[in-house]
Amino acid sequence: xxxxxxxxxxxxxxxxxxxxxxxxxxxxxxxxxxxxxxxxxxxxxxxxxxxxxxxxxxxxxxxxxxxxxxxxxxxxxxxxxxxxxxxxxxxxxxxxxxxxxxxxxxxxxxxxxxxxxxxxxxxxxxxxxxxxxxxxxxxxxxxxxxxxxxxxxxxxxxxxxxxxxxxxxxxxxxxxxxxxxxxxxxxxxxxxxxxxxxxxxxxxxxxxxxxxxxxxxxxxxxxxxxxxxxxxxxxxxxxxxxxxxxxxxxxxxxxxxxxxxxxxxxxxxxxxxxxxxxxxxxxxxxxxxxxxxxxxxxxxxxxxxx
Amino acid sequence: xxxxxxxxxxxxxxxxxxxxxxxxxxxxxxxxxxxxxxxxxxxxxxxxxxxxxxxxxxxxxxxxxxxxxxxxxxxxxxxxxxxxxxxxxxxxxxxxxxxxxxxxxxxxxxxxxxxxxxxxxxxxxxxxxxxxxxxxxxxxxxxxxxxxxxxxxxxxxxxxxxxxxxxxxxxxxxxxxxxxxxxxxxxxxxxxxxxxxxxxxxxxxxxxxxxxxxxxxxxxxxxxxxxxxxxxxxxxxxxxxxxxxxxxxxxxxxxxxxxxxxxxxxxxxxxxxxxxxxxxxxxxxxxxxxxxxxxxxxxxxxxxxxxxxxxxxxxxxxxxxxxxxxxxxxxxxxxxxxxxxxxxxxxxxxxxxxxxxxxxxxxxxxxxxxxxxxxxxxxxxxxxxxxxxxxxxxxxxxxxxxxxxxxxxxxxxxxxxxxxxxxxxxxxxxxxxxxxxxxxxxxxxxxxxxxxxxxxxxxxxxxxxxxxxxxxxxxxxxxxxxxxxxxxxxxxxxxxxxxxxxxxxxxxxxxxxxxxxxxxxxxxxxxxxxxxxxxxxxxxxxxxxxxxxxxx
Numbered sequence: 001x002x003x004x005x006x007x008x009x010x011x012x013x014x015x016x017x018x019x020x021x022x023x024x025x026x027x028x029x030x031x032x033x034x035x036x037x038x039x040x041x042x043x044x045x046x047x048x049x050x051x052x053x054x055x056x057x058x059x060x061x062x063x064x065x066x067x068x069x070x071x072x073x074x075x076x077x078x079x080x081x082x083x084x085x086x087x088x089x090x091x092x093x094x095x096x097x098x099x100x101x102x103x104x105x106x107x108x109x110x111x112x113x114x115x116x117x118x119x120x121x122x123x124x125x126x127x128x129x130x131x132x133x134x135x136x137x138x139x140x141x142x143x144x145x146x147x148x149x150x151x152x153x154x155x156x157x158x159x160x161x162x163x164x165x166x167x168x169x170x171x172x173x174x175x176x177x178x179x180x181x182x183x184x185x186x187x188x189x190x191x192x193x194x195x196x197x198x199x200x201x202x203x204x205x206x207x208x209x210x211x212x213x214x215x216x217x218x219x220x221x222x223x224x225x226x227x228x229x230x231x232x233x234x235x236x237x238x239x240x241x242x243x244x245x246x247x248x249x250x251x252x253x254x255x256x257x258x259x260x261x262x263x264x265x266x267x268x269x270x271x272x273x274x275x276x277x278x279x280x281x282x283x284x285x286x287x288x289x290x291x292x293x294x295x296x297x298x299x300x301x302x303x304x305x306x
Numbered sequence: 307x308x309x310x311x312x313x314x315x316x317x318x319x320x321x322x323x324x325x326x327x328x329x330x331x332x333x334x335x336x337x338x339x340x341x342x343x344x345x346x347x348x349x350x351x352x353x354x355x356x357x358x359x360x361x362x363x364x365x366x367x368x369x370x371x372x373x374x375x376x377x378x379x380x381x382x383x384x385x386x387x388x389x390x391x392x393x394x395x396x397x398x399x400x401x402x403x404x405x406x407x408x409x410x411x412x413x414x415x416x417x418x419x420x421x422x423x424x425x426x427x428x429x430x431x432x433x434x435x436x437x438x439x440x441x442x443x444x445x446x447x448x449x450x451x452x453x454x455x456x457x458x459x460x461x462x463x464x465x466x467x468x469x470x471x472x473x474x475x476x477x478x479x480x481x482x483x484x485x486x487x488x489x490x491x492x493x494x495x496x497x498x499x500x501x502x503x504x505x506x507x508x509x510x511x512x513x514x515x516x517x518x519x520x521x522x523x524x525x526x527x528x529x530x531x532x533x534x535x536x537x538x539x540x541x542x543x544x545x546x547x548x549x550x551x552x553x554x555x556x557x558x559x560x561x562x563x564x565x566x567x568x569x570x571x572x573x574x575x576x577x578x579x580x581x582x583x584x585x586x587x588x589x590x591x592x593x594x595x596x597x598x599x600x601x602x603x604x605x606x607x608x609x610x611x612x613x614x615x616x617x618x619x620x621x622x623x624x625x626x627x628x629x630x631x632x633x634x635x636x637x638x639x640x641x642x643x644x645x646x647x648x649x650x651x652x653x654x655x656x657x658x659x660x661x662x663x664x665x666x667x668x669x670x671x672x673x674x675x676x677x678x679x680x681x682x683x684x685x686x687x688x689x690x691x692x693x694x695x696x697x698x699x700x701x702x703x704x705x706x707x708x709x710x711x712x713x714x715x716x717x718x719x720x721x722x723x724x725x726x727x728x729x730x731x732x733x734x735x736x737x738x739x740x741x742x743x744x745x746x747x748x749x750x751x752x753x754x755x756x757x758x759x760x761x762x763x764x765x766x767x768x769x770x771x772x773x774x775x776x777x778x779x780x781x782x783x784x785x786x787x788x789x790x791x792x793x794x795x796x797x798x799x800x801x802x803x804x805x806x807x808x809x810x811x812x813x814x815x816x817x818x819x820x821x822x823x824x825x826x827x828x829x830x831x832x833x834x835x836x837x838x839x840x841x842x843x844x845x846x847x848x849x850x851x852x853x854x855x856x857x858x
Contacts, residue, residue: 051456
């Protein structure tokens with residue numbers, strides 16, 4: 001397992017370099033720059049701004065400067081949020097997204113997996129129909145509709161939960177549910193499909209025939225073997241959820257980092273675009289490594305020999 | 307998990323929700339606390355690098371400059387208790403109050419202005435507004451000199467030769483600030499109320515560097531001071547007990563950053579915000595709320611217009627431009643945009659000097675068709691393809707579609723619409739303005755100059771490519787004219803040239819501000835510059851108050 005982790009760390013370096021390089025090139029190819037605004041600035045002022053942010057240098061030189069800074073862990077400065085570095089911005093925003101994303105992830109797993117398992121085991125029954133209705137609903141209805149509906153019902157009509165903002169644990173309830181909705185639905189469908197594959201296997205029949213209770217059969221034999229595909233998607237899902245969601249953060253006015261994936265591009269805030277992309281890439285690598293480790297725990301056949 | 311335990315947990319959760327969320331028992335407001343929505347994170351509070359209204363909304367409440375804008379668009383004494391205009395308008399001497407303290411207790415002096423203005427003009431500051439001071443002797447040269455310094459620094463081995471140009475402003479003594487201009491500029495006094503010209507503390511900026519605007523470091527001189535800033539979420543301002551005119555009535559202002567309009571409105575409805583404006587009101591909400599006693603609407607000094615590229619046919623011919631101007635019924639804009647916009651006739655807004663209703667092109671489709679025929683395009687025949695480029699925003703889409711419809715119906719002029727992402731749009735308009743485009747201009751200061759200078763041949767924002775030496779000469783004369791009446795006449799003449807005779811633009815409508823104010827908030831002002839000054843606001847028991855104004 002140690003060698004697996006070491007291999008992944010070594011592989012992460014070229015992966016991150018490629019991600020940084022491609023993103024660096026793409027943001028500079030897109031028309032429009034960080035200082036284009038409604039009101040054109042006099043050319044001498046634009047020259048001053050470009051000089052301050054080294055945008056007056058050839059792209060190759062900018063690239064070298066950027067990679068050198070990156071090697072020191074410096075993600076650069078924001079062109080939009082003057083006087084703030086990308087490190088500052090992400091340091092403030094990431095913990096919020098991490099908090100909200102983790103709660104949503106737990107919620108999605110706790111709801112989605114049992115729902116899918118129930119549906120799979122009671123195939124064609126009422127439980128299956130209800131679970132699949134809920135999961136189809138969760139996948140098809142976009143987050144902003146769910147968010148707005150939850151605000152209306154719980155915040156405005158019933159007045160039992162805060163409408164928005166990020167002040168107390170109660171303020172987390174609606175955004176966490178909104179964020180968890182779609183992944184829970186997805187996990188439910190995935191678990192159901194996986195359970196359906198397992199439920200007729202020989203070893204399940206053997207387990208039942210030797211008199212094992214339904215509960216034990218499901219938990220020890222069906223669910224454990226069904227979880228491999230679920231765990232596979234949990235890797236990217238974790239990275240997506242803990243880096244925040246533009247829609248949920250926008251609707252509930254949450255100071256997370258999800259919004260920067262969109263606004264940084266709109267503002268042509270070059271370093272911030274690169275910063276958010278790299279953070280996402282790092283988290284994705286970490287999450288996928290964790291998935292590989294958990295494969296080995298779930299399924300001994302997948303253990304890599306050291 | 308046993309069934310019993312599950313039921314218990316669910317019951318406990320629902321009960322907790324009900325108990326926690328007893329918002330009916332919550333007070334509707336906090337006395338002395340004003341809760342507003344900024345919409346987004348202010349990009350920066352350094353008033354030399356800030357350029358947007360969100361930042362200026364905060365800066366305007368924590369800082370004061372030499373003068374201050376009043377809500378009726380005058381310039382009132384502020385840090386300067388008086389000023390002298392000398393040498394035919396080429397020299398200003400400001401007399402600074404002796405009782406103004408910074409929030410850390412140190413007295414404000416003329417040297418704080420000298421430092422601030424020099425910093426604004428220093429290229430390394432990378433401010434976007436140093437050109438506002440270019441009328442001052444040596445300012446433009448100083449800015450260019452410091453830019454060369456930056457370049458010399460980045461190229462090892464290169465040496466910058468020559469001394470820095472002398473600047474035409476100085477602190478004569480602690481309480482006298484003198485400014486010399488290259489030429490008389492009647493609008494100059496307005497610039498002294500504009501955020502980028504506010505004073506700044508050299509010791510604070512030098513001590514904290516880029517972090518000097520954080521709440522623990524920033525030092526200000528206005529009615530409020532910044533006490534808390536949770537980025538992307540909330541700012542808190544507290545009354546400045548040391549403010550020279552006495553602390554304001556509101557003790558705390560909570561400025562939230564709620565980007566989604568419907569969420570912000572829901573917070574207002576739930577009494578979690580006391581005052582909201584366009585940033586928190588979606589267009590369908592305005593239609594529903596406009597009869598509420600808490601709602602009001604007023605025009606801003608922000609004009610939307612259609613611009614022609616006067617170097618591209620068919621708009622090289624003034625008759626075609628005038629025909630288009632006559633063929634658009636501007637009453638359509640408030641109907642489709644739904645924010646009570648005011649149709650615009652002349653380019654100078656109604657509240658500013660030089661405005662004349664006579665400078666409005668009449669809506670006259672038969673006259674327009676006649677003009678178009680005279681230009682060689684009877685019934686629109688033979689017109690080259692006309693392309694309108696616009697950014698993909700709902701309000702802009704509605705505007706250009708309405709124009710397309712009006713021109714097709716009244717002139718048989720086919721218009722091809724092309725939309726694009728905002729920054730791509732800006733880059734394309736800058737490089738090669740399309741045949742026809744929609745644009746807008748917000749006043750930087752309440753003087754016709756801010757609107758009229760835009761279409762001079764030398765203005766970098768004149769995307770029409772129209773140039774008329776006569777227009778340039780009138781604007782130059784108006785800039786130097788000290789007599790307000792004569793000045794207004796000059797601007798009116800230029801406006802006539804712009805809107806009636808040559809028509810390189812078609813003024814479309816004035817944007818408006820839509821606000822909702824809770825009954826317990828008094829003193830919210832309607833500022834056409836769209837700046838919010840909370841100095842005179844109070845939050846207390848509602849008594850005979852409508853729209854934040856006492857009805858008695």
